[in-house]
Ligand SMILES: Cc1cc2nc3c(=O)[nH]c(=O)nc-3n(C[C@H](O)[C@H](O)[C@H](O)COP(=O)(O)O)c2cc1C
């Protein structure tokens with residue numbers, strides 16, 4: 001029997017099924033001021049209406065200088081709480097858990113947001129330059145994340161996901177390639193994890209006991225072995241879930257996948273982390289068929305399965321899955337047109353949704 005529509009739990013809070021909308025920026029649906037727009041609300045509401053268990057709202061920046069792009073959602077000021085509240089309400093109306101990803105791009109900013117971005121230590125690869133943060137700046141960024149989480153709770157979200165994956169600021173601390181600091185935030189494994197853990201502790205102090213705090217992390221952050229150790233530390237220190245993707249970069253794991261494994265190495269990395277922790281683990285990346293989801297859940301390889309582009313292509317993915325109807329498959333365009341404008345996704349054009 002399929003476990004997809006069985007309940008799951010995070011921090012003791014019931015989730016109606018095991019499907020997750022992973023965070024995905026919808027840049028063209030926002031303005032340069034970082035406020036929630038009607039288009040964003042429509043986007044999340046429509047996906048939630050189809051019965052998804054958890055919606056993780058896209059990377060939302062905790063500091064305006066840490067933006068990835070001009071038109072990224074913001075959570076660095078109380079003025080954003082009202083719009084974000086509308087978003088969480090729409091997601092809750094449909095009975096989905098509402099989590100928001102909080103983010104700082106560090107080195108990975110696009111456009112003219114800041115001339116020389118901050119990162120763990122001075123960086124220059126010929127294309128990108130970054131400046132190592134002072135201890136005072138680390139304190140400030142820590143506080144930005146904590147205040148971001150406090151605002152998320154005020155806006156009605158059930159929890160936050162720290163963006164500790166895909167090359168952004170927290171990975172720039174985890175990564176040995178980038179983090180060359182010689183103080184208590186660099187060098188040893190313990191030191192490179194310190195910033196994320198201090199943010200977690202700060203959020204716990206300032207939010208209520210039922211507030212969920214998870215983290216997105218790579219299974220390839222320096223190595224699979226190191227990532228498993230990091231996951232164990234994250235569990236011990238009190239994160240409520242781990243959402244496993246890639247770390248500072250996309251270097252594949254040096255592993256051979258089991259013969260019958262129906263997904264890629266990124267999902268496999270998540271299953272290896274799940275073997276080593278007891279908190280819920282979410283896996284993601286190119287999972288788009290029921291058979292894959294069933295394999296991962298029925299064999300207890302993952303607790304939750306995140307479906308990204310397949311839900312951008314077919315907003316009704318969850319309902320179609322539940323009712324045994326055909327799914328409008330993602331065409332795997334390179335790059336995904338949602339990065340520029342969701343309205344250009346060939347599947348959205350086919351549906352005439354955004355005319
Ligand atoms: C348009 C787009 C925007 C994305 N934005 C984010 C984001 O805000 N935060 C994040 O952690 N990952 C982001 N991702 C990565 C996805 O969450 C997911 O990990 C990735 O798409 C792989 O899953 P999939 O194959 O199911 O799409 C984005 C991906 C896409 C296609």
Ligand code: SF4
Pocket residue numbers: 309310312313329330331332333334335336337338344345346347348
């Ligand atoms: S733009 Fe292409 S890759 Fe992106 S969701 Fe749509 S069909 Fe998939």
